[in-house]
Amino acid sequence: MKEKLKGCLRQLGEGLFSNNPVLIQLLGLCPTLAVTTSVNNAVGMGLAATAVLICSNLFISLLRRFIPRQVRIAAYIVIISGFVTSVELLMKAYFPALDRALGLFIPLIVVNCIILARAEAFASKNGPLASVVDGLATGLGFMLALVLIASVREILGAGTFWGMPLFGEGFKPAIIFLLPSGAFLTLGFLIAGVQKICNIRDDRRKLEGTDPEKEELA
């Protein structure tokens, strides 16, 4: 039991940080760039994608012995789009404002490469429980990246956080951060920061000659 829990925590850590779908694997960039104009939208998109990821990972893992190899991608897409449609309808019913803000990017979760990548790389080879944890970890990692980018863009571009004004009247927001070019620039600088951290870590490891596995756990 304890071993299992440790494995789950490790999976979570990988999804959130060391194997973050956006900042490290560079997947799912369309929604990342598009919906991060406010933290509110980022959390909504992150939750929607996490829900779809958990459900699709669970079902694909349960069906992995029954889906023929040749048509597996088509089968995955049908399963994923089924869940995306459910999420879309639920969102329209209960969060109409969020649905309007995210627009077409809710149905476009179907073609989000993160979800298909997890289905192909993880859920089709592992049991249901591990797949659900993997879906949760990857989804939360996606949300973390979205919230990070959205915080930068909302604070600098609108001077607010979750809609609440942060600065006094005199603050002039830099609208460029809300424009499409701001999305590319913010993500570029964030990934550069991540690469800087990775570089420092790698250099230190080389100097000390430590075991990378041990450092990962620490």
Added chain:
Amino acid sequence: MSFTDVLLLMFGAVLVENFIFSKFYGCCPFLGVSEKPATALGMGMAVTFVMTISSAATWAVYYLILEPLGLQYLKTIAFILIIAALVQLIEMFLRRFVPALYAALGIYLPLITTNCAVLGAALVNIQKGYGFGASVAYGFAAALGFTLAIVIFAGVRVRLQFADPPRAFRGFPLTLIAAGLLAMAFSGFAGIRF
């Protein structure tokens, strides 16, 4: 919709509401296959081909099958299946009858199924309620805008190979920042209104 309306719609789709720089549809291939102008052009042509045909096919399926049966909520599932089947069909057709074009587009075709620009265009057509002609025109023009963006960007990236940025910016971050600057240039078109 009159002919001028359709022309203005197309002009808007290519420049003002460029799929990459204002809507962010199709960013994955835009950043992934834009290392050389020649491959970028191949990808752009393949997307144009598929998007024009899929705009027509999804419009027909939505208004002739889904709407009469009251199954509008199935449109996402139906559209992605149509696009996947269409890409497969086009691939088979080209391999059999137009081998030269197949050799040029071949490797890019399977990637198009998961290109959100194609599904995005199909969904925009339904959302905005365009007629058949306008849908096809919009799909074609949006794909042209995508091609324009990816080819220009590939030209920029060729130059980037000679740059010597700080180590942390090497690779992807520099690419994104270049895309940001290009997007800034494209946002100049946003002022154009008719």
